[in-house]
Amino acid sequence: MLRDLTAGEVSFVRALAEKLDSAQKRRLLSDLSLARAEEMLDDASLIRFHLFGYERGDYHGQHTYPVEGQLNDCDGTPVHVLLYADPADRLYELEFLRWGDGPLQAPDWASLKLIEGQRSR
Numbered sequence: 001m002l003r004d005l006t007a008g009e010v011s012f013v014r015a016l017a018e019k020l021d022s023a024q025k026r027r028l029l030s031d032l033s034l035a036r037a038e039e040m041l042d043d044a045s046l047i048r049f050h051l052f053g054y055e056r057g058d059y060h061g062q063h064t065y066p067v068e069g070q071l072n073d074c075d076g077t078p079v080h081v082l083l084y085a086d087p088a089d090r091l092y093e094l095e096f097l098r099w100g101d102g103p104l105q106a107p108d109w110a111s112l113k114l115i116e117g118q119r120s121r
Helices: 007-017 022-034
Strands: 035-039 046-051 067-072 078-085 091-098 108-116
Touching (some): 022 035
Antiparallel strands (some): 046 091, 067 078, 078 091
16 A cells, blocks of 8 residues: 655655765655655565656666665664665665564664765666
8 A cells, every 4th residue: 555655754865865966866856756655564664666657667676876874773773774766766665674683663763874885876
C-alpha cells in the first residue's frame, strides 16, 4: 500500500540532495515532490518509491547516491540509511541497515548524520 513519506524521510532526502551537484539535486528534489512510499518489508527497513507519472520499465539495477546517513534506532542501535536511484538516476529506494539484533524499530531522525563518499556510483 502506498503512503506519504514521513517528515524524517523527506528531511533525509532533502539534506542528501544538498550534498549533490546542481543537476542531481534538482532531479532528486523533483522526484521527491512526486514520490509516494511502499514499505517492502514488515519492519519498513526497505522502502520503494513510486513517482507519479514515471514508469520505470524493466528493472536493470540500482545505485546508491554518494552520501549515506547514520542514525540510531529508538533503542540506541546504530543504523545506516542508504538512498538508491534507478539506472535512469531517478529516486528508487530507501534502505535501513540496522547493526544489531532484531528488526528496525523506530529510527531516531534527530540523531541523523550525513556521511559523504562512503558508496560509489
